Amino acid sequence: xxNNAEDLDLYTVVDEELYDELAELAGQKVVYVxxxxxxxxxxxxxxxxxxxxxxxxxxxLYLEGGIYFELYSVLCYPDxxxxxxxxxxxxxxxxxxxxxxxxxxxxVAVDExxxxxxxxxxxxxxxxxxxxxxxxxxxxxxxPSE
Numbered sequence: 001x002x003n004n005a006e007d008l009d010l011y012t013v014v015d016e017e018l019y020d021e022l023a024e025l026a027g028q029k030v031v032y033v034x035x036x037x038x039x040x041x042x043x044x045x046x047x048x049x050x051x052x053x054x055x056x057x058x059x060x061l062y063l064e065g066g067i068y069f070e071l072y073s074v075l076c077y078p079d080x081x082x083x084x085x086x087x088x089x090x091x092x093x094x095x096x097x098x099x100x101x102x103x104x105x106x107x108v109a110v111d112e113x114x115x116x117x118x119x120x121x122x123x124x125x126x127x128x129x130x131x132x133x134x135x136x137x138x139x140x141x142x143x144p145s146e
Contacts, residue, residue: 014116030099070136077131104121116132
């Protein structure tokens with residue numbers, strides 16, 4: 001994982017070494033979440049299908065230990081049997097509300113294609129599964145202004 005925001009490495013798959021590093025972050029509290037209005041993936045999809053409702057989002061996820069994730073093309077699932085949440089406002093509202101009420105990175109997982117999945121929980125009860133298309137990890141010294 002990178003220590004300098006200027007030389008962030010963008011990842012799209014998890015190998016064994018990277019998984020071990022990311023798994024060490026499990027159990028940390030999420031202290032700040034930002035959902036970006038425009039997702040890189042959705043800008044490309046909107047060109048092909050202008051009427052589609054946004055389902056993938058770019059999200060910044062800050063952990064109390066001084067690490068943050070820049071997450072790209074994230075699908076947010078409330079549980080393993082549901083479809084992903086749709087629309088910027090519902091996703092943003094859900095993540096911000098969860099973070100303000102106490103949210104933890106419960107688990108770091110990998111899907112069938114070796115993609116990153118972050119499991120977010122409150123009191124060890126899963127609240128959201130974030131299925132991530134690409135990500136970068138860096139350290140933070142100061143939270144963005146809310």
